[in-house]
Amino acid sequence: MTLSSTNRNPQLNKHGELTHLLSIEGLPCDMLTRILDTAIPFTEVAEREVKKVPLLRGKSVFNLFFENSTRTRTTFEIAAKRLSADVINLNINTSSASKGETLLDTADNLAAMQADMFVVRHAASGAPYLMAQHLAATGQNHIHVINAGDGRHAHxxxxxxxxxxxxxxxxxxxxxxxxxxxxxxxxxxxxxxxxxxxxxxxxxxxxxxxxxxxxxxxxxxxxxxxxxxxxxxxxxxxxxxxxxxxxxxxxxxxxxxxxxxxxxxxxxxxxxxxxxxxxxxxxxxxxxxxxxxxxxxxxxxxxxxxxxxxxxxxxxxxxxxxxxx
Amino acid sequence: MPIKLPDAEALCQILADQLRPHVDLAHTALVGIHTGGAWVTERLHAMLGLHTALGVLNVSFHRDDYNQRGLHANTQTSHIPFETEGAHIIIVDDVLYTGRTIRAAMNELFDYGRPNKIELAVLADRGGRELPIAADFCAHTLNLPTAQMLELERAPDGTLSFRLTDK
The missing domain is CATH 3.40.50.1370 (Aspartate/ornithine carbamoyltransferase)
Incomplete structure (x- = not known):
């Protein structure tokens, strides 16, 4: 299977909205502009007395780092917390993967724990794509995937x-x-x-x-x-x-x-x-x-x-x- | 039967007259809700001759329909250029309807500090409240069916006017 073998862009849902962020390649100019525009008001949240907005209140964000990273993981953690999400950090190279669990088994297990979002860093190019495709194939479209860096492919x-x-x-x-x-x-x-x-x-x-x-x-x-x-x-x-x-x-x-x-x-x-x-x-x-x-x-x-x-x-x-x- | 819409420019004047005996030029701060409320705030600020800086609120982060409708595309940043702690603040909006925007605006304001008092001034109250919220200052009331939207527009020359659209 190649990454381009899917018929439609797996990053967009049927309404054309961004549902996963896997790669910049394949996103149209107006979507990139929209993301940049949307970020503008968020810059100001950090300057408030209360550096938190309630958009992701009650949502669970799992940081799945199959490869070491302190900086990227921390910035995702801060971003999710400022959106009021619950954040769970998993350093998988010291956890299940070392016990032999596959990427997709890990995804299924966390989905069974009512995960809402996966932030994935993996040494293998395409790992976040595989996860997004698996979620779609198993009817779990409500879970969103963000690629936090996969191999030599994308960040x-x-x-x-x-x-x-x-x-x-x-x-x-x-x-x-x-x-x-x-x-x-x-x-x-x-x-x-x-x-x-x-x-x-x-x-x-x-x-x-x-x-x-x-x-x-x-x-x-x-x-x-x-x-x-x-x-x-x-x-x-x-x-x-x-x-x-x-x-x-x-x-x-x-x-x-x-x-x-x-x-x-x-x-x-x-x-x-x-x-x-x-x-x-x-x-x-x-x-x-x-x-x-x-x-x-x-x-x-x-x-x-x-x-x-x-x-x-x-x-x-x-x-x-x-x-x- | 077509509904006769009020003259927004005249309503700004009426609202300013209502507010004038009530505001302290040096201390009362106006905060407009993006976008229509912010236009009205600019008017009121000039008409009243307030010495305080004027604020603007983008309420997207606190809207209660995020789970249904997602994030509204809105590049306007909230800007509160004064100390909210202990302040007397009047939130200004163009149209008061369900009250949900005002709730979101109050939540947004509290992220900056604890004001001493918050009041609400609107150009028009169109009925249809879904929350226990009322305006302290209101230039005009009318009843509109839920299928219709009352929106404020600003012409290139700055003139404000109301427009009625079907949802």
């Missing part, structure tokens, strides 16, 4: 919060040049960003990486490829850095962290080639001195911490849209 809420951040600072997607820099090959974040940027009408999306960290045929996603970072950064409005995972150093893909920093680390000197008002983004956690220089990370053009804050609002909006569908 849609990260892509959406990045789009929210870009729109917040740059307003109009259709005038922008955006560069994505780093380990595109292994990055689900990069895939979600590329799909979101092209769907929202960004006229020029660039990827900047060494040949060893680029997937074959990446140009087919509608991006311009640069192997020279200085060339790629020239005149861009937005620089989106990717995290370099340390384990990549162990293979033959990269010489050393120092070498990588020299060629692909974002320094003040290289950033000067972008537009003077260019913003710098990073999905975190950052490797200072590997993909980004501290002076840039802490500089005036960095919007890395606002990304985190906007991420809560975007996740609240997605959860509220799904639970209301």
């Amino acid at each position: 849609p809420t990260q892509g959406l919060l990045d789009m929210y951040t870009i729109r917040h600072y740059k307003r109009d997607f259709t005038q922008l040049t955006v560069a994505i820099v780093g380990d595109v090959l292994h990055s689900r974040v990069a895939r979600s960003q590329i799909h979101a940027l092209t769907t929202l009408g960004v006229p020029e999306v660039r990827v900047i990486a060494p040949k060893t960290l680029l997937p074959g045929g990446v140009e087919r996603l509608g991006v311009r490829v640069f192997n020279d970072m200085k060339e790629g950064l020239r005149g861009v409005d937005v620089v989106m850095m990717l995290r370099l995972q340390n384990e990549r150093m162990q293979g033959a893909l990269l010489p050393s962290a120092q070498e990588y920093f020299k060629s692909y680390g974002l320094t003040m000197d290289k950033l000067a080639l972008a537009k003077p008002d260019a913003i710098v983004m990073h999905p975190g956690p950052m490797n200072r001195g590997v993909e980004i220089e501290s002076a840039v990370a802490d500089g005036t053009q960095a919007v890395i911490l606002p990304q985190v804050t906007f991420g809560i609002a975007v996740r609240m909006a997605v959860m509220a849209m799904l639970a209301g569908a």
